[in-house]
Amino acid sequence: MKTTSKDDKIYIGRKAGQEIIKEITNAKKSIKIVSPYLSPEYIKELIALHKKGKEITLITADSIKDSESFHSNFRTSDLLDKNTSLNKDRYKKRKSRLYLSFFLFFASIFSLILYFISSFFVYTAVFLFFISIPLIIYFYSITPYDTTYTPIFRIKVFDSKTGKKPWSTELVHSKIFVIDESICFLGSANFTYSGFETHYETVIKVEDINAIRDISQEIENLYNSHELKAKPVKDWASL
Numbered sequence: 001m002k003t004t005s006k007d008d009k010i011y012i013g014r015k016a017g018q019e020i021i022k023e024i025t026n027a028k029k030s031i032k033i034v035s036p037y038l039s040p041e042y043i044k045e046l047i048a049l050h051k052k053g054k055e056i057t058l059i060t061a062d063s064i065k066d067s068e069s070f071h072s073n074f075r076t077s078d079l080l081d082k083n084t085s086l087n088k089d090r091y092k093k094r095k096s097r098l099y100l101s102f103f104l105f106f107a108s109i110f111s112l113i114l115y116f117i118s119s120f121f122v123y124t125a126v127f128l129f130f131i132s133i134p135l136i137i138y139f140y141s142i143t144p145y146d147t148t149y150t151p152i153f154r155i156k157v158f159d160s161k162t163g164k165k166p167w168s169t170e171l172v173h174s175k176i177f178v179i180d181e182s183i184c185f186l187g188s189a190n191f192t193y194s195g196f197e198t199h200y201e202t203v204i205k206v207e208d209i210n211a212i213r214d215i216s217q218e219i220e221n222l223y224n225s226h227e228l229k230a231k232p233v234k235d236w237a238s239l
Helices: 018-025 040-051 067-071 088-114 120-141 193-198 209-223
Strands: 008-013 030-034 055-061 080-086 145-151 154-158 176-179 183-187 201-206
Touching: 018 040, 018 176, 018 183, 018 193, 018 201, 030 040, 030 209, 040 055, 055 209, 088 120, 154 209, 176 209, 183 209, 201 209
Parallel strands: 030 055, 055 154
Antiparallel strands: 008 201, 030 176, 080 145, 176 183, 183 201
16 A cells, blocks of 8 residues: 655654553544554453444454453453354254153163062163263253354454464564544554553654545555455464
8 A cells, every 4th residue: 555644743762652541442434454463452442432332443463462361361262252142953952862861761760660579670780870871961051142242342452473474483573553434544654552652662643535535445445355354353362
């Protein structure tokens, strides 16, 4: 992508990214973020904004968590909705096998009663009992439901180790922040506490509407890209 901008402000130094988090917090409609590294407390801010009806797009690389996650109560499961649906085929098979298992169990009880007629039936009773009980436990433990997890807002975690060569790394390394399709930040600051507060960073604030439109579209192109493999939810989330 190539674009031009005539309305820029440049921030350099520590705390250069404070303007970014300020604009994100005050977003009225939408937020788009590309950042290879994330801080859990900032992700929690995105979750809070999502709950207020803001449209969130988050693109990152390899992992949602970072080292700061050990000092936060944030869990990747906070980013997921759990969806449960009945698997009809599994339900029918489970039901029929449970019926068979209970039939064997009651047959063992009946055989035990018949023991008073002939001692032969005690062996049948014991055999059926020790066959039926494990079967009942096993088939009862099989859940007839399928559980899937979907992100609460648009999230892509690209795998940097899936380049054209096995040893290559193709990291999504850009840091881009588009707020309300009217403000954009570019530069070196990641969506992390250190990027916004302690590291010496460069941040460019773009307010040229044409440039913002181009950059926003580039984020959409990246989100829908097939050049890099996106990790499935189960690979980046703690379920």
